[in-house]
Amino acid sequence: MAWLNNYLFLPVIILFITGSALALMRPQPRSMIILAVQYMAVSWLASTSLPAAGVAAKLVTGLLVCVILYLGLRQIGDGPLQGDDQMLSANLPFRIIALLIVTVASVSVARSNLFAQFDVRMEAGVGALFLVASSLLNLGLGTDQLRIGIGLLTLVSGAELIYGFIEPSLALIALLAMVHLGIVLVFSYIISIQIRYSMSENRDP
């Protein structure tokens, strides 16, 4: 698998595409495919710091997260999520400009040797910082629970990439996997409660 390390620019590009798509698009069940691709790219980058078992665990957790969210959202249907566009506190051109700014900022911060003491690879640093920045954009601009959930998952993924270089232990990978699963369960639960509530509100005359 060492040959994968020769093409580390590829997962970084994938992360830029998926992160941008998740920040710009309206969250919907199909967004989970983008999130799954993002998890694959994160696992690829994580292979530079973690043992194979750790990478596999990270990948399986990521895919599991996407499946749980997808199944939850499919049950709800697309309708209730449509309102996010109106609720989002910024329109598309603003979001594109904000995304460009955070992209430039994350690349320049990654090049500034911020993580020099931890021997973080440049590609992993750029990818991680972009994930953190795009997640902050999602958390800051979105009001929809699904968007916030995706933002939190992206934030933890980004921070985890850097943290893998500092503490590549299996225990921490397991704990952070629990955090991913916990976040997805919490947001699936919140969304289902709110859908039930809005349905009962609509039923009331």
Added chain:
Amino acid sequence: MSAGLTIFLFTIIYSLLCLFLRHQRMASAFTAAIGAGSIAAFVFLVPFDEAFHFGEFSIKFASEWIILGRMFSLSENVRPLIGFLYLAGAFLLPAAWLVNVNRFFPSVALLILAIVAASLMVDPFVFAAVFIELAAMGAVFVLVTQQHPRSTGATRMLILYTFAMLSILFTGSLLEVAGITSATPVLAMRVTFMLGFGFAILMTVPPFHLWLPKSAEESDPYILIFILVILQSAGFFFLLRFLDSYVWLREQTLIYDGIRIAGIITTILAVLLSASQRDIKKLMAYALLVDLGVMLIAIGSGTEDAFRLALSLIAVRVIALGVLALGLSYLSNAERLVNQMRGVGYKMPFAAAAFLVGLLTVAGTPLTAGFPGRWSLLTGVLHADKFAAGTVIFSMIGLGVLVIRWAAILFGRGDGEDFIAMSKEPRAFLLGGIILLLLLGLFPQFIFPWVEDVASGLANLFL
């Protein structure tokens, strides 16, 4: 058998039992309370790493438990802290069946206690941040329910706790990898800042308190108090363990100054905000922040006596906030806004009295359980810091005036003051809570020796 594993196993067994009994609210709540109480007794009383004789049986509990290469240790410095948390759970859980909570609450509450206990046991202890995050996730499941479906406050809490987890994890790693001492001031400053950020979130220090009034508005007050008491205590114990473990951190006066200033700002801000509240549930949230501010002022003094006092304040707040929230839970079922609350005290005198006595205790009024702690703080710890002492007195007077204002509203003449019949069980709980708060005000020696026990493990802080 390992003691840590025993605690987790019994917590899960009791939690499953509560799940099984969820349709019988009283049985479920009492099972959870008995479970938490028995685990607290196990933690406090059973000797570890030596044979324990129980009648004819003899069993040896190991204090260490290794899983995935990481150790969960019930060492002497965390035992009293874990015991305290389970004891707090045992005190708060029995009344859960009286309020309008989700029937899964006792079951989830026990699991939250176990996760917080794990945060205290895990070694290296910086991993505790992840466990506190997991406990916050568990809290969302009880804060957002079908009865209370709005989730803005809970979501804000989860986002903030995620930031805190990441900040503390990175700080812990910096401490381990970079080897920070007082001889590396730049790095020490960076670490101090990141630590401060993480702990400010865990302790709900403004501006990271924003989730609290929103949650108070959206959730049942009793659930919120349970969550807040447990999570804030976990954050506070985590902070004490950081201070206990790192000499350079303990020796930095900047940290204590920062904590004291944060405490002063929190107290003043919370008193002013609570005075301007029209919603009684938000008033509780800000009163809680006042209490937190006073506790931070105590910790910020940086002396052994101050730490001891802060622990005693934590013990008193479990009881005070429990009684306050129980009363408020009943009151807020009727109305919430100030113009609608007029005369509600006549309809529910026990609930109104519990709310007011709880608030008086949080204010530290004489003859209530809150007074001895405030008095010791003013006379024993803050005699050199006039501004901090003035802030504590301001909080006592400010909240005291608020109690008078709300008493006038609750017992003012409203439209129709028909007495709302209350069954004898809630009456007994409310009355018992009020009497307990008054008794502890008269005889503080009942609670303060426990604090000595809780403090005894942190050998570097409490010499």
